[in-house]
Amino acid sequence: MSEFKIGPLNHVGVAVPDLEEACETYRTLYGATDITTPFDMPEQGVKVCFVNLPNSQIELIEPLNEDSPIHNFIQKNPKGGQHHVCFEVDDVHQAVEEMGKRGATVLGKPRIGAHGTLIIFVHPKNSNGVLIELMETPEGHH
Ligand SMILES: CC[C@H](C(=O)O)C(=O)SCCNC(=O)CCNC(=O)[C@H](O)C(C)(C)COP(=O)(O)OP(=O)(O)OC[C@H]1O[C@@H](n2cnc3c(N)ncnc32)[C@H](O)[C@@H]1OP(=O)(O)O
Numbered sequence: 001m002s003e004f005k006i007g008p009l010n011h012v013g014v015a016v017p018d019l020e021e022a023c024e025t026y027r028t029l030y031g032a033t034d035i036t037t038p039f040d041m042p043e044q045g046v047k048v049c050f051v052n053l054p055n056s057q058i059e060l061i062e063p064l065n066e067d068s069p070i071h072n073f074i075q076k077n078p079k080g081g082q083h084h085v086c087f088e089v090d091d092v093h094q095a096v097e098e099m100g101k102r103g104a105t106v107l108g109k110p111r112i113g114a115h116g117t118l119i120i121f122v123h124p125k126n127s128n129g130v131l132i133e134l135m136e137t138p139e140g141h142h
């Protein structure tokens, strides 16, 4: 197995109080034309949609309920805010192992994210206050 390292920036996560309103902002203010239909991910506690860009995505996420991992974030930032940065990796299980070895705190277990591949999160305290998501590269995405 090759030495662990992060690969391409896959998306920037933005937490919002109202997903439809945020989509409208990207449509009307920024002229975004390729925005996916919002969908719920109950197991992740969020409603999600993507603003597809030539080289990356903005991932808009809204808490589904009070148990959502981003419920507190929206409480503290009622207008929303930049939430996480996601990098692609070859192997999430290798990433978990390496993060542990390198003294970082992995949040929860690997689970399937909005791109249908395994993801993990590394605590903001390990990366200058930025929540980092690591996701396995989707098939055919290179
Ligand atoms: C559908 C999946 C999709 C995908 O891409 O596939 C997603 O990306 S879903 C994204 C939503 N899911 C997650 O974020 C899961 C991982 N996150 C967590 O486990 C929590 O959000 C956690 C632990 C990072 C923070 O939880 P919470 O805010 O409830 O805890 P605290 O209030 O105690 O916060 C601890 C400490 O961290 C600071 N904080 C919280 N969120 C963030 C953030 N997004 N970026 C930077 N810092 C953050 C918070 O202010 C506290 O700081 P402190 O100085 O200790 O007060």
Ligand SMILES: [Co+2]
Binding pocket: 011, 013, 059, 084, 086, 133
């Ligand atoms: Co994400």
